Amino acid sequence: MTAREFFDEELRGLQDQLSELCHFAQRALDRALEAFETQDIQASQEIIDDDDKADLLYEEIIDNAIMIITKQQPVATDLRKIIMTIRIATDFERVADFAVNIAKSTIRLGKRTDPSMIGVLTNLHRMYEISNQMLIEGLNAFKEEDVKLAKIVAEMDDEVDRLYGETIKELFNIHQKNPDHINYVTQLLFICRYLERTADHITNVAENTVYLVKGKHIDLNE
């Protein structure tokens, strides 16, 4: 194996670790939403307990990236790829944190049903679906260095933002009509915020992909 082939192998290894972290975050988000929708307290607690794995994966990526930089002294696209991997790993790790936050809110909500919340719950589910798709496509865009796909991912965030605004308004209305629902409404507000922030972090992944390919900073979060 030539030195360059060995370096490419190391870069692939780093990408595999990033994919693993992304898939972990995606699974955590899946499980958090399911636990929230089925009001499964035990499953929520498991998500919280599992979060150490995301932290560990994240730390491994950072350590590995620093070791590659030290050994290979990369430049140009190689260097950008490693630095962007570090940044994207931070975003994925945050997504896993949001899954934990959703699980914590689910535990605080306890078991209760409220028919007036149907619209809100539908919106939250839709926000989750879009974020989930953004997560998968965001990783693909980065791996394939696909600027077009990165821009599509960033555009998907607009719909999440719209749903966020709509849901917040509806939750305020519910709160005004039923002030005694304050705890329930607050937890749903939190969950809505966590999903919106998740989509924002994946938009960062898209921006980092554009930077990787073009070497230019572009704000896709506007």
Added chain:
Amino acid sequence: MSITAELRKEMKKTTNELSHIEEPAQKQIVYQTKELNLWYGDTHALKDIHLDIYENEITAIIGPSGCGKSTFIKTLNRMVELVPIVKTSGEILYRGRNIFDKTYPVEELRTKVGMVFQKPNPFPKSIYDNIAYGPRIHGIKDRKILDEIVEKSLRNAAIWDEVKDRLKENAYGLSGGQQQRLCIARALAIEPDVILMDEPTSALDPISTLKVEELVQELKEKFSIIIVTHNMQQAARISDKTAFFLNGEVIEYDQTDKIFSTPKDKRTENYITGRFG
């Protein structure tokens, strides 16, 4: 557009366009090469080189072995003509005057353009005499003036403190890094305008390399420096502009930051990231 089509389009650009970098008007050009071609017998070693090299800057020349970078800098002081089978065409304007002009005295050119080589090559003389050698040839006999030149040159080459108490000792007793800085001091002693450096740190240990790099950075305040280097990080660390040579051609010439972050030509990217060479 496919990568191949883009590459082809890029290759179609004239070398003239590639060598042109937007610079503030006050920046003086010290060297300008126009359609410079060079042959060693039948081997076409430099092909249509157009480069503008600016005053008080460090210009790095990078490229794989045999790409013509050493040939290029040896052409800038006409040292390459020492090889009998060399033929050249085109122009090299140094401060606006064509150095290939028959009336251009080569001695004057080499007084203005000093050179430092890959391996330190001190004369088998004392440290003092190494530095005083050039000025003496230029007719300076006054001991006091020579003392001043020796001290100033050694100070400028950041080696004065290490050798001031042993100026009469043989230069061969110095370490490799010290010998190389001595050679730089020797080049400075004749007060050149440009210093050409052909892989000046490739035979040095990392500490001596950093010392020479620091020195080169300081020297650009007073001189224009053209440095051939195989060390990508060195070019990225110290130079203002970088020219990438491949098979006798300038593939890309730009601000060093650009070359090492977002090179325009795929071949440059492949070279600096170690995909060939």
